[in-house]
Amino acid sequence: MFRPLFVFIGARYTRAKRRNHFVSFISLTSMIGLALGVVVMIVVLSVMNGFDHEMRTRVLGMVPHATIESTQPINDWQALATKVKQNPQVVAVAPYTQMQGLLTNDGKVQKVLLNGVDPALEGNVSIIDNFVQKGSLADLKSGEFGIMIGDKAATKLGVGVGDKLTFVAPEVTVTPAGMFPRMKRFTVTGIFHVGAGEIDGYLGITNIQDLARLHRWQPEQVQGIRLKFEDLFQAPRIAWQLAQQLGENDYYARDWTRTHGNLYQAIGMEKSMIGLLLLLIVAVAAFNIISTLVMVVNDKRGDIAILRTLGSTPGQIMAIFMVQGTVIGVVGTFIGAVVGILAALNVSAAIALLEKLIGHKFLNSDVYFIDYLPSQLMANDVIMVCGAALVLSFLATLYPAWRAARTQPAEALRYE
Known part of the structure; x- marks a missing residue:
């Protein structure tokens, strides 16, 4: 050669x-x-x-790509979802309601962001089903006040599936005897492990109608709708455009860049x-x-x-x-x-x-x-x-x- x-x-x-x-x-x-x-x-x-x-x-599979909310509870979220789905970038829509508070059990306390979801629709906008260790979303039935929590929170509170937890809402009830915090007993129906500390420790999931009752709303009222996009990097721009189309004074948009964008x-x-x-x-x-x-x-x-x-x-x-x-x-x-x-x-x-x-x-x-x-x-x-x-x-x-x-x-x- x-x-x-x-x-x-x-x-x-x-x-x-x-x-x-x-x-x-x-x-x-x-x-x-x-x-x-x-x-x-x-x-x-x-x-x-x-x-x-x-x-x-x-992480971004668990948190919303974007949400559209109103200053007042939304009565007909299905009609709102129908309008939003007309945008080709919107892959799925699901309703949600949130409330912050504390979970307590046997003297142990854990802060929590309680997320009310529709068990039939949540899987379309979230990957929570992939990380459930015990139970399932289907166990969150309306009227039963079930809750799913992360394994980190479950370990700290010392609870498992079937145990009772007390949720303390950041509101008080005024009675002739004085002011008392609002509390509600929940039953642990599932435990998940995402691998993200802020989710496994501080997120709780319950039925959206149960959380509406805790807000003292009608069972069909919701706080907003959660959107999943084809391209999550388009979420800020498209969510803002959708809010403008729905009515600037009535609705406003949030997206993942506000909570996790810096990270x-x-x-x-x-x-x-x-x-x-x-x-x-x-x-x-x-x-x-x-x-x-x-x-x-x-x-x-x-x-x-x-x-x-x-x-x-x-x-x-x-x-x-x-x-x-x-x-x-x-x-x-x-x-x-x-x-x-x-x-x-x-x-x-x-x-x-x-x-x-x-x-x-x-x-x-x-x-x-x-x-x-x-x-x-x-x-x-x-x-x-x-x-x-x-x-x-x-x-x-x-x-x-x-x-x-x-x-x-x-x-x-x-x-x-």
């Missing part, structure tokens, strides 16, 4: 044993450093992608900044190739002089060392890509096993919005990281190769 002379010699220099073993060691460390940089960058970007994915599919933007910004910082690590590892090739050039001055006297041009000499440096970069990048892909695919399971072995949670749901380390490997990230490493490796070969091309045969052979 035909190979150009500079490719043959450059590849031979790469695999040949050098007289100066220190040069070989530096070459090996450059390759290992580049590989480690690629591994770390792929793994970290995959973890950031995992946080982004879990934020969109898990989502922070994840995106962190991914960009961490990617940039890790790219600098890859750059440092890639530019170690400069020192390697400079030492190789000094070690091969005699060989370079002989090649020049045999008729090799400065361009061919330069190409020889560019090939050698590029081979180091390609091998290091390939090894890093393979190890990085394997690590990114298994980092979640590895961290979960480590947490189990040492008995410590690295991501506490009281602090972070999820309680486990997610990872999502994306081909675009792997291509970007490998491409950047290869480009930096190639750029690192230019200066040493240029120095090799400037070697004067007579000067190099003077003391040979």
Whole structure:
């Protein structure tokens, strides 16, 4: 097979044993450093992608993409839903009513956002069905005052399915004997685990008609409608337009960017900044190739002089060392890509096993919005990281190769 002379010699220099073993060691460390940089960058970007994915599919799958509410209870939410569904971006609509308060049991207290839903329609706008551990939405029957709570709240309150809880509403009832807080007994009909601390600890789900009675409304009255969009990033704009069409003075819209937008933007910004910082690590590892090739050039001055006297041009000499440096970069990048892909695919399971072995949670749901380390490997990230490493490796070969091309045969052979 035909190979150009500079490719043959450059590849031979790469695999040949050098007289100066220190040069070989530096070459090996450059390759290992580049590989480690690629591994770390792929793994970290995959973890950031995992946080982004879990934020969109898990947390934003539970909270409303957008809601349309009124200053007064809505009597005919079905007619309102029919108008809203005329927008092609609206995938599903469901009614809801909310009330904040406290859940108490045996002296234990837990704050809660009680969310009244229609069990038959809630699955169209929420992914709660995917995370129910015990019971189901269908168990939330009107008039029975059942409640579903997260496993974190259930653990804190010490309750399970079938146990009773007391809900304390943020209102008081005035009687001749004085003012008393409004309370209602609920029966735990289900427990869910989303993996997000704020949802598993502070969200309760009950039947929408039961919560209407607690508000002292008619059973068919609701607080608003919850919307699910084809593209959640269009939610702010479309929800505002829908509210305008329904009547600016009668209805107003809320969307997920008001409650979780800052967190989502922070994840995106962190991914960009961490990617940039890790790219600098890859750059440092890639530019170690400069020192390697400079030492190789000094070690091969005699060989370079002989090649020049045999008729090799400065361009061919330069190409020889560019090939050698590029081979180091390609091998290091390939090894890093393979190890990085394997690590990114298994980092979640590895961290979960480590947490189990040492008995410590690295991501506490009281602090972070999820309680486990997610990872999502994306081909675009792997291509970007490998491409950047290869480009930096190639750029690192230019200066040493240029120095090799400037070697004067007579000067190099003077003391040979």
